[in-house]
Amino acid sequence: MLSADTAAKIAAGEVIVRPASVVKELVENSIDAGARKIEIYLENAGKSVIRVTDSGEGIASREVELAIQRFATSKLSSADDLERICTYGFRGEALASIGEVSELTIETQKAGEESGMLLRVKAGKILERKEIVRTPGTTVTVSNLFFNLPARRAFLKSEPYERRLLLDVVRSYALLEFEVRFDAATQRETLLAFAPAKNWTDRIVETYPALAGKNLIRIGENHPMLNLDGFLLPPDEAREQGRLQKTFFNGRPVLYRSVYRAVVEGFGATHAATAPLFILKLDSPPEMLDANIHPAKTEVRYRDERFLFDFVSQAVRKAMHREAVQTQKSLLPPVPLGSGYDNSRDNQLRLEVSSLVPADNEAAEDFISPQEQGPVAQPEHSGFWQLKNSFIMAQVPSGLIIVDQHAAHERILFEEMLERLGKNPVRQPLLFPLVVELSAEEFATFEMIADELKELGFDAKPFGKSEVIVEAFPADARMTPVELAELFREFNADSEVKLGNRERMAALIACKSAVKVGRALTQPEMESLINRLFSCKTPFFCPHGRPTVIKFSMEDLDKRFGRI
Ligand code: ADP
Ligand code: MG
Numbered sequence: 001m002l003s004a005d006t007a008a009k010i011a012a013g014e015v016i017v018r019p020a021s022v023v024k025e026l027v028e029n030s031i032d033a034g035a036r037k038i039e040i041y042l043e044n045a046g047k048s049v050i051r052v053t054d055s056g057e058g059i060a061s062r063e064v065e066l067a068i069q070r071f072a073t074s075k076l077s078s079a080d081d082l083e084r085i086c087t088y089g090f091r092g093e094a095l096a097s098i099g100e101v102s103e104l105t106i107e108t109q110k111a112g113e114e115s116g117m118l119l120r121v122k123a124g125k126i127l128e129r130k131e132i133v134r135t136p137g138t139t140v141t142v143s144n145l146f147f148n149l150p151a152r153r154a155f156l157k158s159e160p161y162e163r164r165l166l167l168d169v170v171r172s173y174a175l176l177e178f179e180v181r182f183d184a185a186t187q188r189e190t191l192l193a194f195a196p197a198k199n200w201t202d203r204i205v206e207t208y209p210a211l212a213g214k215n216l217i218r219i220g221e222n223h224p225m226l227n228l229d230g231f232l233l234p235p236d237e238a239r240e241q242g243r244l245q246k247t248f249f250n251g252r253p254v255l256y257r258s259v260y261r262a263v264v265e266g267f268g269a270t271h272a273a274t275a276p277l278f279i280l281k282l283d284s285p286p287e288m289l290d291a292n293i294h295p296a297k298t299e300v301r302y303r304d305e306r307f308l309f310d311f312v313s314q315a316v317r318k319a320m321h322r323e324a325v326q327t328q329k330s331l332l333p334p335v336p337l338g339s340g341y342d343n344s345r346d347n348q349l350r351l352e353v354s355s356l357v358p359a360d361n362e363a364a365e366d367f368i369s370p371q372e373q374g375p376v377a378q379p380e381h382s383g384f385w386q387l388k389n390s391f392i393m394a395q396v397p398s399g400l401i402i403v404d405q406h407a408a409h410e411r412i413l414f415e416e417m418l419e420r421l422g423k424n425p426v427r428q429p430l431l432f433p434l435v436v437e438l439s440a441e442e443f444a445t446f447e448m449i450a451d452e453l454k455e456l457g458f459d460a461k462p463f464g465k466s467e468v469i470v471e472a473f474p475a476d477a478r479m480t481p482v483e484l485a486e487l488f489r490e491f492n493a494d495s496e497v498k499l500g501n502r503e504r505m506a507a508l509i510a511c512k513s514a515v516k517v518g519r520a521l522t523q524p525e526m527e528s529l530i531n532r533l534f535s536c537k538t539p540f541f542c543p544h545g546r547p548t549v550i551k552f553s554m555e556d557l558d559k560r561f562g563r564i
Helices: 004-015 019-032 061-067 079-083 094-100 150-155 159-176 200-207 235-241 257-267 305-330 347-354 361-367 370-376 405-419 440-455 481-493 502-513 523-533 554-560
Strands: 037-043 049-054 103-109 116-122 125-132 137-143 181-186 190-194 217-223 226-233 245-249 252-254 277-283 384-387 391-396 399-404 427-437 459-463 467-474 549-553
Touching (some): 019 049, 019 094, 019 137, 019 159, 094 103, 159 181, 159 200, 159 252, 217 305, 226 305, 245 257, 257 277, 257 305, 277 305, 305 523, 391 523, 405 502, 427 481, 440 481, 467 502, 481 502
Parallel strands (some): 037 181
Antiparallel strands (some): 037 049, 103 116, 103 137, 116 125, 427 467, 459 467
8 A cells, every 4th residue: 555655746746747847836826826027046957946936925824834735725615616717726736746755945925914934845744934024925945856756856857958848838928928027047047038028929029039020920719618819820931930839728838739730720731741830828718628637737628629629720710811811912013113113102102112122222223224124114014923934923011922823723723613612603614515535433433423513613414425525614724635534533533522522522623723833824814813812711721731822021031141
């Protein structure tokens, strides 16, 4: 049988596994106590000393001893309360657990009281208690973590590693509580210093400086059972930023796989390599959230997982759509260099333009002789460029976008076909109907899916026993007879298609009939393609999940050119 002592140590080990878990518990308590200022001091990455000092409400002298007893919590008075947990702490285990496996000192004074209390505990035994006087607030010092659990101590990794985990915990809370000042330091150096921020965005950039100047997209959605607020960075921009995916649920940083999956789904990125960046705050009535499934409370479960998933992915889709509309609106007309420039549109535009061309026109003139300026300034140039007849480039106020013409057209055709499902599909009658010869198996597949194809705008009828005559394509689709034959082969090879999956069919049709790479496009064609792309619901990915658009912000360019 386990001794009570061993049992207590095991219980402690569930919550406290390394310095970072101590910091997590202490910082949570400080936030719960309403601290506006939280200071963290470390020795040996917390292996020797972790000290957290806060300006919170403090603990009343007569309650300090209670605070270190297991299941003593000031935050929970009945079992019913378990259902409504709003503060970080609620199990009353953290301080007790830490006290079991370290030397723990609490120095605290409650605001309005004349004196406070110092309590020193080692391996669960009280060593010292005395009256002290200090400014209101609490200092908790944890020394020699796991001194009595050598195996656990040996399991700790190198100091840089433990420090990184620990600072990541601090960053998470700093991200969430933007009005709280956070400082972390060792004897020798400052590790983090976050002054109270004016708003959430400022704190995000302060916490993750690489996000400065990035086009963070705000996301937000309200529902009585769930609120969402946060920021996204589309996958193509997120790629260079490293992994940053934070979810806070009812004020707690959590790992929530299905939230991650919902975001990916919302981006329309089925491609596994596409990891978006996001910081999301979810809030629900406490009874909707089971926060008690993990001892350290790092995992939670929302009562209606399906609702949560749809809610998040739709919010992402909406935000990206809004972003697309914005990008579309901001596609700029040409930048006339030189004389034509002065009588151009309104001031706002001029501002945008001036940030895209050299500030003084002389610099531009150095590059372009007066004779050369003429053709560049031709007003009919609409501001789209095609590279190698494959990629379309256009400028937006924040920089440059490059569109993959094939992937973009695929996305457009795909959505247009699905959009018209159940309504009247838009057909494009062929002047000369096409006849394709199919194998017996392909023909059988065709007969199985003939109705669905019709709904998608494909007018095809059996013609004899092994041929199909196609009289209309979905609007804007184009296929040669060879491609058409390939398409029927692909239908036949795809088990999803055989099950009647219209999305699969639409994706295959879109892929076959979208404009090919290597095809020259006219200015109006490029313009229309881009406009239609940004009117799509999920403009940033083709139906296979590959990106349709890549963006270079002015910031990216400045960085590449060593300007910043
Ligand atoms: P819990 O946070 O789950 O209640 P803890 O063991 O973390 O359990 O803390 C026990 C109690 O000690 C808390 O409920 C709170 O009343 C008190 N306490 C702990 N840390 C602080 C602090 N920094 N400021 C004020 N009170 C604190
Ligand atoms: Mg706590």
